[in-house]
Amino acid sequence: MAHLSKELYEKCKSVVALYPEARSALIPLCHMAQGQDGWLTSEAMEDIAELTGVTPAEVRGTASFYDMLHLEPVGKHVVALCTNIACMLNGSMELLEHAEEKLGISAGGTTSDGEFTLEESECLAGCDKSPCVQVNHRFFGPLDDKGFDQLLDDLKAGKLRDDVPSHGVLSRVDRKFPLALSPSEIAAERVEMETAKSQRDEKRKISEGAN
Amino acid sequence: MAVTTFDPIVSRRLRIPNSHTLEVYLANGGYVGLRKALSMNPEDVAAEVMTASLLGRGGAGFPAGRKWAMLKNDLVKYLVINGDESEPATFKDHELVEKDPHQIIEGTIIAAYALGVTQAFIFCRGEFALGFERLQSALNEAYEYGALGRDIFGSGFSLDMVIHPGAGAYICGEETALLESLEGKRGYPRIKPPFFPAVIGLYGKPTVVNNMETVSNLPWIVLNGGAAFAALGEGSSAGTRLFALSGHVNRPGWYEIEMAKTTFKDLIEHPELGGGIRKGRSLKAFIPGGVSAPWFGPNEMDMPLSQDAVAQAGSMLGSGSVVVMDETTCPVRAAWRITKFFSRESCGQCTPCREGSGWIERTMRRIEFGAGRMEDIDLVLDACDNISPGLSWPPKQTTICVLGPSIPSSVNSAITMFRDDFISHIKDGKCNYA
Numbered sequence: 257m258a259h260l261s262k263e264l265y266e267k268c269k270s271v272v273a274l275y276p277e278a279r280s281a282l283i284p285l286c287h288m289a290q291g292q293d294g295w296l297t298s299e300a301m302e303d304i305a306e307l308t309g310v311t312p313a314e315v316r317g318t319a320s321f322y323d324m325l326h327l328e329p330v331g332k333h334v335v336a337l338c339t340n341i342a343c344m345l346n347g348s349m350e351l352l353e354h355a356e357e358k359l360g361i362s363a364g365g366t367t368s369d370g371e372f373t374l375e376e377s378e379c380l381a382g383c384d385k386s387p388c389v390q391v392n393h394r395f396f397g398p399l400d401d402k403g404f405d406q407l408l409d410d411l412k413a414g415k416l417r418d419d420v421p422s423h424g425v426l427s428r429v430d431r432k433f434p435l436a437l438s439p440s441e442i443a444a445e446r447v448e449m450e451t452a453k454s455q456r457d458e459k460r461k462i463s464e465g466a467n
Numbered sequence: 468m469a470v471t472t473f474d475p476i477v478s479r480r481l482r483i484p485n486s487h488t489l490e491v492y493l494a495n496g497g498y499v500g501l502r503k504a505l506s507m508n509p510e511d512v513a514a515e516v517m518t519a520s521l522l523g524r525g526g527a528g529f530p531a532g533r534k535w536a537m538l539k540n541d542l543v544k545y546l547v548i549n550g551d552e553s554e555p556a557t558f559k560d561h562e563l564v565e566k567d568p569h570q571i572i573e574g575t576i577i578a579a580y581a582l583g584v585t586q587a588f589i590f591c592r593g594e595f596a597l598g599f600e601r602l603q604s605a606l607n608e609a610y611e612y613g614a615l616g617r618d619i620f621g622s623g624f625s626l627d628m629v630i631h632p633g634a635g636a637y638i639c640g641e642e643t644a645l646l647e648s649l650e651g652k653r654g655y656p657r658i659k660p661p662f663f664p665a666v667i668g669l670y671g672k673p674t675v676v677n678n679m680e681t682v683s684n685l686p687w688i689v690l691n692g693g694a695a696f697a698a699l700g701e702g703s704s705a706g707t708r709l710f711a712l713s714g715h716v717n718r719p720g721w722y723e724i725e726m727a728k729t730t731f732k733d734l735i736e737h738p739e740l741g742g743g744i745r746k747g748r749s750l751k752a753f754i755p756g757g758v759s760a761p762w763f764g765p766n767e768m769d770m771p772l773s774q775d776a777v778a779q780a781g782s783m784l785g786s787g788s789v790v791v792m793d794e795t796t797c798p799v800r801a802a803w804r805i806t807k808f809f810s811r812e813s814c815g816q817c818t819p820c821r822e823g824s825g826w827i828e829r830t831m832r833r834i835e836f837g838a839g840r841m842e843d844i845d846l847v848l849d850a851c852d853n854i855s856p857g858l859s860w861p862p863k864q865t866t867i868c869v870l871g872p873s874i875p876s877s878v879n880s881a882i883t884m885f886r887d888d889f890i891s892h893i894k895d896g897k898c899n900y901a
């Protein structure tokens with residue numbers, strides 16, 4: 257009995273089918289499992305291992321490399337505050353101090369009500385809106401102390417539900433189409449393209465020779 | 468030098484409402500370049516890109532046409548688009564993926580056609596969740612529209628494309644680490660030789676890896692010809708480029724600028740570009756091309772935004788991101804924060820990078836927070852020298868990939884340009900900027 261819901265399990269299978277090798281789907285599937293559970297559980301990793309043809313240890317070993325994949329439970333809202341150079345120049349380190357005080361946790365921690373996890377992040381590519389913050393990987397900024405407090409209030413009050421899905425949901429849009437071509441068709445098309453090209457090369461040689 | 472006027476290329480749709488939808492894309496010249504490309508021979512499309520002298524927009528600045536020409540012929544080969552933009556202060560691909568995903572898809576199809584590839588992957592940085600959603604929607608629309616899948620626009624050419632998410636690792640912007648990640652592994656860069664992607668790439672097959680902004684130029688190049696692109700800019704810095712401006716400027720943001728015709732001063736001070744330094748303060752230093760690049764000072768302000776000129780002056784245009792630091796900036800703190808980034812993002816394979824970055828970071832932190840010793844300055848430089856011997860430019864490499872040799876840039880710049888600040892931190896036992 258799989259841990260992933262039946263519907264999600266089927267969706268995972270369709271993602272695996274997009275790749276020449278099943279293991280390529282490992283990270284997309286980790287995201288999808290996080291979308292269901294909010295973090296990457298051991299049970300989900302067992303399913304992913306089965307779906308991609310590797311061991312659960314290989315899934316864990318791979319996932320642990322990546323900042324976005326959480327191997328432990330996190331809060332409902334993961335608030336990532338960038339303190340890299342562009343944001344730092346615009347006061348993000350001071351904003352982080354404020355955030356820590358406001359939430360009563362240090363970066364890396366989760367509030368006792370499970371509402372917020374605070375992360376000090378590296379550059380999120382929102383430097384024109386610095387200091388910039390991501391909540392469940394959706395952008396906000398530029399933020400000052402007041403703006404940050406307002407953001408927390410809005411999140412708690414559920415005002416941003418349309419913009420900020422629950423933690424772990426990477427994409428609310430699914431791919432609609434399976435691959436159009438089967439591997440044998442791809443091979444046939446490539447042979448055809450190569451033949452056409454060598455014929456063109458041949459013609460070019462003849463016309464160049466004639467000049 | 469001046470700010471030149473021209474019709475924008477990659478950014479022309481970015482300010483149009485709903486520019487991410489097929490409807491708006493088609494109403495603004497979308498998929499016309501692809502139709503033209505499909506009416507040409509693939510090698511003629513590649514020839515136009517060679518003529519355009521289009522330099523890769525990811526950071527290394529290698530000519531895209533030459534990269535394509537290096538692709539080993541094989542019945543199975545792949546095209547991978549690098550949208551893992553994570554170089555600090557770089558945010559141009561972020562704009563392109565959220566505001567013009569169809570342009571990326573169209574450019575990718577054109578590249579695939581020119582290269583004879585039948586399966587392409589777009590690797591989108593995981594933190595760009597909205598961008599990923601828009602790219603996925605655009606992909607669905609493109610399949611429905613007939614721009615992807617079997618027999619595209621009745622041309623006989625077929626292509627499948629997959630949007631693949633990253634999961635948060637700077638190193639995956641390095642092309643071989645990206646391929647590892649795409650294969651479902653940890654993002655460990657591969658050793659080159661033998662793993663040049665053009666020969667041994669994705670699944671061991673010949674692979675071209677192009678940056679998102681690079682392929683975003685292709686629809687325009689095909690439509691207007693490579694020569695028209697090369698006519699913009701100057702010399703090897705052809706065309707226009709999306710620059711990301713951040714830090715202490717009045718108008719941080721992205722600006723499409725004709726290469727080599729505009730100076731850093733123009734970019735930072737022109738009222739329609741950076742709009743000058745905030746609060747009328749003066750410039751202390753700026754980073755010309757992402758945090759891997761050595762810093763410049765006020766003396767380099769008149770330099771053109773040209774790949775060659777910046778390289779000759781001992782830095783790089785890199786990822787096209789310019790960070791402005793005004794007189795109130797503590798150089799020790801800035802360089803420490805950049806080193807902390809590298810220390811956190813080092814993949815850990817090579818000793819000089821893994822150990823060196825942490826060592827430099829801890830020493831820099833000690834100086835910034837007032838516990839530094841006078842010999843720490845030389846210690847930091849010595850550690851830098853162990854990662855990149857001689858601290859020359861371009862940097863020498865002791866590691867598998869270029870993350871390692873990027874570490875010394877900022878630290879070395881800060882010490883060379885602002886040694887007095889380091890000394891006062893140590894003497895006074897505190898940061899006088901705080």
